[in-house]
Amino acid sequence: MPINKPLQWFALALCFLLAACSSVQPQKAEKIAYLRYTDGFWQVWITDEKGHEHHQLSYSPIDKTRISWSAKRQEILCNNNDGTLVRIPVASGEETPVKLTVNGMLDAQWSPDGRQIAFSLNSTQRPDNNDLWVVNSDGTNLRKLTNTPGIVQMPSWQHQGQIIAYSSSSEDGTHDIWQLDMTSGSKEQLTIGQAFSFEPAYFGTSKIAYSTNQNGNYDIWLWQSHTAPKPVTHSPAYDAQPAWSADGEQIAFYSMRDNQKRIWIKHLKKQSPWPVTPADVLSRNPIWLQ
Amino acid sequence: MNKTIAAFLLMFMMSLPAMAATAELLRIDGVYSDKTQLREGDEQVTIHFHINKPAQVTLNIYDARNYLVATAKLKALTSGDQLLAWDGKDSAGDTVPDGAYSYTLHASSDAESATHDLSDKTGGESIFITDIHYDPDKETVSYSLPKSGRIFIRTGLENGYVVNTLVNGVVQAAGQYKIPWNGQDYSAVLSLKNHPKLRFFGEGYTLSTNTIIIEKDNTFTKRQDWLTNIQDPATRRKAEPRPSGLNQHAYHSPDVCMDIDLALTINKKLAQTQNNLPLITGSVPLQVNIDQSNALQIEAERLEIVYFLDSQRIYENEASYFPYTWHWSPKVLLGGTHYMTAFAVGFNGHYGGATVKFALAGNENNQAGIK
Numbered sequence: 001m002p003i004n005k006p007l008q009w010f011a012l013a014l015c016f017l018l019a020a021c022s023s024v025q026p027q028k029a030e031k032i033a034y035l036r037y038t039d040g041f042w043q044v045w046i047t048d049e050k051g052h053e054h055h056q057l058s059y060s061p062i063d064k065t066r067i068s069w070s071a072k073r074q075e076i077l078c079n080n081n082d083g084t085l086v087r088i089p090v091a092s093g094e095e096t097p098v099k100l101t102v103n104g105m106l107d108a109q110w111s112p113d114g115r116q117i118a119f120s121l122n123s124t125q126r127p128d129n130n131d132l133w134v135v136n137s138d139g140t141n142l143r144k145l146t147n148t149p150g151i152v153q154m155p156s157w158q159h160q161g162q163i164i165a166y167s168s169s170s171e172d173g174t175h176d177i178w179q180l181d182m183t184s185g186s187k188e189q190l191t192i193g194q195a196f197s198f199e200p201a202y203f204g205t206s207k208i209a210y211s212t213n214q215n216g217n218y219d220i221w222l223w224q225s226h227t228a229p230k231p232v233t234h235s236p237a238y239d240a241q242p243a244w245s246a247d248g249e250q251i252a253f254y255s256m257r258d259n260q261k262r263i264w265i266k267h268l269k270k271q272s273p274w275p276v277t278p279a280d281v282l283s284r285n286p287i288w289l290q
Numbered sequence: 291m292n293k294t295i296a297a298f299l300l301m302f303m304m305s306l307p308a309m310a311a312t313a314e315l316l317r318i319d320g321v322y323s324d325k326t327q328l329r330e331g332d333e334q335v336t337i338h339f340h341i342n343k344p345a346q347v348t349l350n351i352y353d354a355r356n357y358l359v360a361t362a363k364l365k366a367l368t369s370g371d372q373l374l375a376w377d378g379k380d381s382a383g384d385t386v387p388d389g390a391y392s393y394t395l396h397a398s399s400d401a402e403s404a405t406h407d408l409s410d411k412t413g414g415e416s417i418f419i420t421d422i423h424y425d426p427d428k429e430t431v432s433y434s435l436p437k438s439g440r441i442f443i444r445t446g447l448e449n450g451y452v453v454n455t456l457v458n459g460v461v462q463a464a465g466q467y468k469i470p471w472n473g474q475d476y477s478a479v480l481s482l483k484n485h486p487k488l489r490f491f492g493e494g495y496t497l498s499t500n501t502i503i504i505e506k507d508n509t510f511t512k513r514q515d516w517l518t519n520i521q522d523p524a525t526r527r528k529a530e531p532r533p534s535g536l537n538q539h540a541y542h543s544p545d546v547c548m549d550i551d552l553a554l555t556i557n558k559k560l561a562q563t564q565n566n567l568p569l570i571t572g573s574v575p576l577q578v579n580i581d582q583s584n585a586l587q588i589e590a591e592r593l594e595i596v597y598f599l600d601s602q603r604i605y606e607n608e609a610s611y612f613p614y615t616w617h618w619s620p621k622v623l624l625g626g627t628h629y630m631t632a633f634a635v636g637f638n639g640h641y642g643g644a645t646v647k648f649a650l651a652g653n654e655n656n657q658a659g660i661k
Contacts, residue, residue: 040557040577041615061575063615065607081607082617106608120608127596127606151608196592196637216541218590238590256586284611 030245031090031289032252033057033076034263035064037282044076044088045283049245049252049265051276057093060086066107067287071114076287079108079119100139106130107154110137111161118145118155118164132166132180145180146187156202165190165200165208177210177223190223197221201242201251209242209251220253220266233266233273243288252276252286316343318395318406320371326438327463327503334377335502337393339406342369345397349374351502352409354390354461354544355516356527378504387516390440390461390544391502394527408500410530414540419443419492426483430468431456433492438463438503440544441494444641445471448487450601451633452641453480455549457492459539463503476552477645480629495537516545538639546587550642553579554632557615560648567627567649573619578632578644580612588612591636598631610634625650 036045036056044058044067058064063081070077076088078095083104086095098117108119115137122130123144132152135142146152150169157164158179165179177191177200190208191197197212206225209232211218220232220242233239237257244251245265255264258279263286266273277283320340328335337349347367351360359380364372376393380386394407422433422443435441443457453475473483482488497503532541539547557575560568578595580588595614596606605616618630631645 037613040575040613042611062617081615127603128594128608130608153608198592238586256589259586261585261589 032243032263032276032286033067033069033289034252034277034286035067035284036277042081042284044078046090047276049250049276049288051263051278054277057088057090058086058095059093060095066109066285068108068110069287069289070110071112073289077108077110077117079105085117098137098139100135100142102133102135102142105133109155109157111157112159113161116161118157120151120153120155120166128169132164134164134182145182151175154199156200156208158202159204163202163205165202167198167200167210177208179208191229199241201244203244203248207244207248209244209253211240211242211253220251222268232268239264241285243286244290245288246290252288254284254286314342316341316345316397316399316402316404318347318397318404321395321406321500323393323500323502326501327505328378330506332378334375336373336375337395338371338373339395340371341367341397341404343399344368345399345404347372347374348396348398349376350394350396350527351376352392352394352527353386353516354392356409356529358525358527359386359391376502378502385506386504388461388504388507389516390497391504392498392500393502394500407527409498409527410532411498413496413498413501414532414536415496416537417441417492417494417496419494422490422492424471424483424488424490426473429470429472429483431471431490432466432468433490434466435462435464437496438501439494439496440539440547441492442539442549443469443490443492444549445482445488445490447482447485447601448489450487451596451598451631452491452549452643453482454643455641459544459548461497461503461505463505475631475645476643477554479645479647493537495540542638546584547638547640549640550584550588550591550593550634550636551581552632552634552642552644554630554644554646555579556646556648563649565627565649567647569649569651570620571651573617575615575617576630576632576646577613577615578610578634579614580642585612588636591638591640593634593636593642596633596635598633600628601631620650 030049031046033046035042041061042063044064045054045056047054064078065081066079068077078086085098085108087098088095105119105121108117116134118134120130121133128151130151130153132145152166152168154167155164162182163179167175168178169175175196176189177197178187178189180187193214195212195214197210200208200210202208208223209220212221217236218238218240220239221229222232223229235257237255239253239255241254242251250265250267252263252265260279261282262275263277263283264273264275318339318341322338324336346365349362353359362374392409397404417437417439419433424431441457441462444452444455446452456471473481555577556568557577563569593610594608595610597604627649629645629647634642
């Protein structure tokens with residue numbers, strides 16, 4: 001019995017259609033991890049950019065002070081308040097200590113390729129004497145990158161992983177944003193003024209968002225190579241701890257506008273930011289999955 | 291003859307623009323007040339000034355947050371020396387709270403206006419109070435204030451930390467002061483009256499020259515109350531940026547320029563000793579917190595928290611947040627009574643502290659005390 005040709009073509013088209021449908025993935029909302037005060041400690045939580053769903057990731061009874069995403073986006077590196085580090089897979093939430101030869105780390109941040117960890121550490125007995133350090137993720141090749149009499153802290157990796165932005169104090173008591181080229185060892189001061197500038201967040205190779213009180217109160221500002229820094233937020237409230245979206249079009253940040261400690265998101269081309277964490281909980285330190 | 295007249299007219303016409311340019315503008319000068327304080331029993335302060343043209347003049351009184359609290363207006367003043375008075379009351383007729391108030395003068399006529407306002411152009415210079423004496427028997431602290439200003443008097447341990455703030459950003463007129471202090475720290479846990487390393491530190495900044503100090507309460511240390519019945523917030527005086535080089539507190543809004551109340555708690559249920567002290571036998575979480583009603587101002591100070599055990603520095607964190615918890619493990623179990631202090635210092639030059647007293651298990655006869 002001969003096969004009906006139109007039916008053959010229909011079946012073939014149906015096969016192609018089914019194959020095409022199976023290759024189309026539903027668009028996932030971008031993940032934002034942040035710290036929320038929960039049952040007496042600051043814990044890691046995860047939400048989406050709309051703030052629709054929130055779930056707790058860490059539970060150990062110790063404050064988490066700074067977090068960063070792994071290279072494969074499946075884990076979070078946490079700096080605990082006792083200077084130790086743990087890594088937490090998003091899938092399991094199981095905290096595993098990162099065994100390193102040094103203690104007392106602050107502001108630990110995974111490099112974009114996940115092979116190194118940058119952090120701030122006071123290795124002297126003198127107060128307010130932190131420097132920038134780097135170690136391989138397996139604990140080898142520990143090295144000190146700066147040697148200043150003041151406070152060097154809050155490292156942020158450039159996308160290519162050879163340049164680190166950080167905040168450093170000056171002799172006159174101000175704090176500015178600097179960057180260090182790990183290949184050459186050269187350092188460059190990016191902000192200059194009688195202000196306090198903190199929490200640089202690198203995007204790509206030439207944009208840094210940071211928090212500064214240059215205009216009298218803390219706002220998020222944007223530094224770009226070959227242009228003058230400019231404010232991104234304009235609020236009398238305290239704005240800090242910026243984090244970039246994957247496309248570099250939005251910034252998540254901590255703010256106390258509306259009299260709450262919340263995470264907000266601002267699109268760089270739009271005026272009004274919106275909150276992504278609940279008003280009745282304390283939240284801070286967002287990091288955006290990139 | 292005609293040529294002479296023509297030359298004269300030409301010269302006259304050429305001088306007209308110059309003559310117009312030198313025509314006098316309305317201005318207010320020679321401003322002074324007959325007193326710089328209103329104390330109990332004083333009825334009013336009189337502001338003297340000179341206007342060079344007839345004008346209507348308004349005297350505005352602002353509190354230290356630049357809210358308008360009172361207005362006195364005179365109409366159709368002639369040129370010359372004039373005066374306006376303020377009785378220390380707000381627009382509703384109630385006596386204003388003690389504190390610093392600034393006055394401005396505004397003159398206007400049909401064609402022009404002039405304003406006299408020295409609020410942002412004067413004052414702000416640092417005051418250092420070095421002659422501070424403590425009488426532990428009478429429990430009084432004496433000092434001499436060389437100029438009127440907004441003042442901080444603090445006490446602390448040499449090479450240590452501030453243990454108490456005795457005058458917390460309060461406006462005081464120049465003069466001699468004697469204030470009470472019982473020798474206790476912020477938490478009333480430590481008694482430091484006879485501590486050999488006890489020191490006193492006084493600083494502040496001068497007030498603008500158009501300031502009137504209302505000082506009816508002579509305790510001199512009470513933190514200023516603020517008027518809450520501001521009639522129209524839109525009349526808030528727009529402050530101009532102050533010049534650089536002033537005392538750091540001069541750039542702060544006075545209603546938030548103050549040292550900080552901290553709370554330190556051992557965030558773990560512990561057994562109590564016979565003296566009702568918490569007994570620490572191992573690692574404990576030590577939590578520092580602030581009054582959340584002030585959190586917005588305090589966290590913007592970006593405080594650093596330092597922990598001291600028996601006045602010895604043992605831990606600090608550069609970038610602090612609240613609530614802040616640090617786990618402490620006693621490394622050397624020196625039994626007896628000890629003191630843990632959390633001390634906060636902000637980039638705005640404000641301080642805070644809190645102390646808990648506890649007992650450590652171990653040799654109960656070995657008293658550590660304070661070093």
